[in-house]
Amino acid sequence: MINRARLKELHKKEEERFLSRTPKSAERFAAASEVMPGGVPMSWMAKWPGKYPLFVATANGAHFTDVDGNEYIDLCLGDTGSMTGHSPAATVAAIKGQVERGMTAMLPTADAVAVSSELARRFGLPLWQFTVSATDANRHAIRYSRLITGKSKIVVIDRCYHGSVDETFATLDSAGKTVAREGNIGAPVALDETTRVVEFNDLAGMEAALKAGDVAAILMEPAMTNVGIVMPEDGYLVAVGELAKKYGAVWIIDETHTISVGPGGMTKDLGLKPDMLTIGKAIGGGIPTGTFGMTREIAGEIAKRTNREVIDTGGIGGTLAGNALSLAAMRATLTEVLTESNFEKMIALGNRWCDGVDAAITEFSLPWYCNRLGARGEYLFQAKAAKTGREAAAAGDFELEQYIHLRLLNDGFLLTPFHNMALMSPDTTEADVDAHTKAFRQMCRELVG
Numbered sequence: 346m347i348n349r350a351r352l353k354e355l356h357k358k359e360e361e362r363f364l365s366r367t368p369k370s371a372e373r374f375a376a377a378s379e380v381m382p383g384g385v386p387m388s389w390m391a392k393w394p395g396k397y398p399l400f401v402a403t404a405n406g407a408h409f410t411d412v413d414g415n416e417y418i419d420l421c422l423g424d425t426g427s428m429t430g431h432s433p434a435a436t437v438a439a440i441k442g443q444v445e446r447g448m449t450a451m452l453p454t455a456d457a458v459a460v461s462s463e464l465a466r467r468f469g470l471p472l473w474q475f476t477v478s479a480t481d482a483n484r485h486a487i488r489y490s491r492l493i494t495g496k497s498k499i500v501v502i503d504r505c506y507h508g509s510v511d512e513t514f515a516t517l518d519s520a521g522k523t524v525a526r527e528g529n530i531g532a533p534v535a536l537d538e539t540t541r542v543v544e545f546n547d548l549a550g551m552e553a554a555l556k557a558g559d560v561a562a563i564l565m566e567p568a569m570t571n572v573g574i575v576m577p578e579d580g581y582l583v584a585v586g587e588l589a590k591k592y593g594a595v596w597i598i599d600e601t602h603t604i605s606v607g608p609g610g611m612t613k614d615l616g617l618k619p620d621m622l623t624i625g626k627a628i629g630g631g632i633p634t635g636t637f638g639m640t641r642e643i644a645g646e647i648a649k650r651t652n653r654e655v656i657d658t659g660g661i662g663g664t665l666a667g668n669a670l671s672l673a674a675m676r677a678t679l680t681e682v683l684t685e686s687n688f689e690k691m692i693a694l695g696n697r698w699c700d701g702v703d704a705a706i707t708e709f710s711l712p713w714y715c716n717r718l719g720a721r722g723e724y725l726f727q728a729k730a731a732k733t734g735r736e737a738a739a740a741g742d743f744e745l746e747q748y749i750h751l752r753l754l755n756d757g758f759l760l761t762p763f764h765n766m767a768l769m770s771p772d773t774t775e776a777d778v779d780a781h782t783k784a785f786r787q788m789c790r791e792l793v794g
């Protein structure tokens with residue numbers, strides 16, 4: 346479909362365009378390269394398209410401006426960290442208030458009670474603990490699962506992502522054996538010692554992985570969101586929950602991204618009953634935070650096996666976990682920003698964005714498929730929805746993706762760097778979405794032309 350020689354030419358043009366639009370970012374990057382490996386504060390930031398990342402001057406609502414004064418519609422939104430829109434007013438007011446009253450004291454504040462109650466209402470789990478990131482929430486849920494089951498193995502889905510969690514960077518090789526994922530560095534032990542990997546939507550595979558009776562937990566997203574979007578087949582998730590129960594494994598659902606479907610995520614929408622639930626990113630409105638919820642039974646089992654005297658060396662913690670600032674931010678974000686009515690608006694915009702992408706795909710007969718997940722949309726370079734992470738990964742096209750991201754960036758749109766994903770915030774407007782539709786259509790026209 347796409348002429349590769351032409352794609353190379355188009356990409357070269359965009360690289361030149363990027364350099365000419367962003368001289369101040371280039372200057373900042375040169376200085377940054379003197380003091381940070383790769384010129385970025387965290388290694389994955391080197392993955393942005395273009396010769397260097399943009400340096401941000403200001404971000405507000407669904408928009409940001411770079412140091413050269415270029416304005417962008419932000420469809421990445423901090424890969425869900427700013428799904429609320431940048432600096433939402435209610436969260437900012439709560440943060441400002443808390444900054445004046447102390448940010449971290451290693452003691453609880455009343456906000457912790459309000460936030461836990463709200464999370465319980467949304468996700469149906471009664472008891473909550475707080476961390477500094479979703480990664481930590483997942484690490485802790487895994488550790489507690491091992492403690493209470495006395496089992497060693499974790500089951501994850503092929504091509505999942507749950508943060509920088511050692512056990513999760515596993516994949517299936519061509520013989521169906523669990524091995525480390527490409528790019529995984531410094532693994533403490535071989536991945537098949539800690540982990541068993543199964544395909545999404547594969548119940549027989551899930552049962553086979555659990556059968557030996559040595560699995561402490563299944564950790565999964567209810568829809569895959571980190572290899573493109575892969576939706577669960579009807580009945581799949583409920584059946585996974587039943588298998589977890591049958592084989593005595595803790596079922597942990599990670600709603601960090603899938604909260605895009607509504608205030609209680611897919612857990613609420615589908616009436617799921619996980620044993621534990623993890624989430625981070627958006628619920629802090631931009632302030633680092635994470636949390637994990639659990640049933641009373643799980644909490645009881647943990648309490649039986651932990652000792653207050655040595656609780657600080659149990660491997661669960663974080664000095665700033667549950668800090669006053671993050672709890673104030675979460676309280677305001679949950680009660681005033683990620684509300685039912687804002688979700689309605691965001692989901693309508695998500696559908697509008699996908700409609701625009703679908704129209705261009707049809708008009709130019711591109712063999713692509715656009716998935717919808719509430720306020721989130723994402724296109725895959727194959728003509729139908731993927732059923733497994735492996736299938737979605739095989740539909741990847743690095744060269745094409747690099748071009749699309751750079752082209753749209755130069756046109757004023759930021760997509761999530763790791764895939765072709767767009768997210769809507771309460772501040773995103775129909776005009777923002779329609780501007781993307783127009784630019785996307787024009788790009789597709791040139792791609793096939």
Ligand SMILES: Cc1ncc(COP(=O)(O)O)c(C=O)c1O
Nearest residue numbers: 478479480506507508599601602
């Ligand atoms: C589903 C899911 N869970 C957890 C995480 C980890 O979040 P964080 O990097 O904020 O710890 C991510 C990050 O992308 C994620 O996509």
